[in-house]
Amino acid sequence: MSAAENTTSFSLTRRPLELRRRRVAVRSVERLTPAYCRVVFGGADLAGFDSLGADDHLRIFFPPPGAPLPQPDGDELPAGLSSREYTPVSWDGVESLTLDFVLHGDGVASRWAEAAEPGDEVFLGGPRGSLVMDGAPAWWLLAGDLTALPAIRRHLAAVAPGTPVDVVLLSDDPADEQDLATPGALNLTWVHPADASQPGDVAPLLAALESLPVRDGEGFAFIAAEQSVVAPARGYLLARSIDLENAVVKGYWKRGDIAYHAPHGTAAAS
Numbered sequence: 001m002s003a004a005e006n007t008t009s010f011s012l013t014r015r016p017l018e019l020r021r022r023r024v025a026v027r028s029v030e031r032l033t034p035a036y037c038r039v040v041f042g043g044a045d046l047a048g049f050d051s052l053g054a055d056d057h058l059r060i061f062f063p064p065p066g067a068p069l070p071q072p073d074g075d076e077l078p079a080g081l082s083s084r085e086y087t088p089v090s091w092d093g094v095e096s097l098t099l100d101f102v103l104h105g106d107g108v109a110s111r112w113a114e115a116a117e118p119g120d121e122v123f124l125g126g127p128r129g130s131l132v133m134d135g136a137p138a139w140w141l142l143a144g145d146l147t148a149l150p151a152i153r154r155h156l157a158a159v160a161p162g163t164p165v166d167v168v169l170l171s172d173d174p175a176d177e178q179d180l181a182t183p184g185a186l187n188l189t190w191v192h193p194a195d196a197s198q199p200g201d202v203a204p205l206l207a208a209l210e211s212l213p214v215r216d217g218e219g220f221a222f223i224a225a226e227q228s229v230v231a232p233a234r235g236y237l238l239a240r241s242i243d244l245e246n247a248v249v250k251g252y253w254k255r256g257d258i259a260y261h262a263p264h265g266t267a268a269a270s
């Protein structure tokens with residue numbers, strides 16, 4: 001790496017976005033791997049949709065299984081909807097938006113995505129704020145399970161050409177491995193839990209982090225997976241003298257919790 005690359009720097013700033021409710025309908029559903037499904041939504045309400053930060057999330061409001069989406073009551077969302085958090089993958093700001101769903105079997109959102117068909121409707125809310133990066137990190141570390149793959153794909157697209165980017169991805173089943181694209185110099189490792197371990201077990205991910213090269217300069221780290229990743233991942237970053245203000249570490253779901261809600265902000269606040 002050149003001296004110039006070593007001294008590149010960046011900052012993370014939180015920016016608010018107007019919170020809008022949108023009624024959208026499924027346009028297409030594509031099973032990318034056995035446990036990973038891509039849903040394209042459409043609708044006039046998507047005009048003006050934007051998402052400034054790679055790890056933004058929006059809230060999807062699902063109707064009860066088998067029921068149509070009710071009409072809102074004035075400005076209020078109808079009662080009886082369940083909501084979950086998902087990452088915008090791509091959008092045209094006019095009438096379409098793509099989201100990716102992990103099919104883990106047991107949950108309102110997972111079951112909805114597994115059965116989704118063109119025409120099915122949901123409400124969307126958000127994103128209500130974004131963590132926006134200005135500048136260029138000297139290196140990137142992106143790690144997580146399949147729920148973090150949409151955010152990791154968005155981060156990968158923002159890496160400056162040739163910049164080192166270490167990626168560790170965890171999937172319970174090797175059949176869910178996917179190709180990734182980036183202008184950066186990609187060092188990609190897929191890991192999978194041992195047979196007897198629980199779904200989403202973060203141990204192999206943490207072990208793989210220990211094997212990554214130590215890189216010079218000011219880098220950006222993003223680590224998101226089952227909630228038990230948070231404390232050891234923060235410890236890992238501190239042991240490598242990585243500034244937690246320059247990092248995002250999040251539990252994207254919590255084993256045994258329904259509709260787990262992660263705190264917002266950098267790793268310094270998580």
Ligand SMILES: Cc1cc2nc3c(=O)[nH]c(=O)nc-3n(C[C@H](O)[C@H](O)[C@H](O)COP(=O)(O)OP(=O)(O)OC[C@H]3O[C@@H](n4cnc5c(N)ncnc54)[C@H](O)[C@@H]3O)c2cc1C
Binds near residue numbers: 150199252261
């Ligand atoms: C900021 C943010 C962005 C996110 N973006 C995405 C995204 O783009 N795509 C995506 O698929 N997920 C994403 N998630 C994770 C998603 O919100 C959770 O997995 C959510 O709990 C799924 O809802 P559910 O109704 O399917 O399950 P829930 O009803 O919430 O949970 C039911 C049961 O399933 C378990 N469970 C939940 N998720 C998983 C999982 N992934 N694997 C195994 N067990 C699970 C729970 O522990 C619980 O026991 C994101 C989370 C956050 C915080």
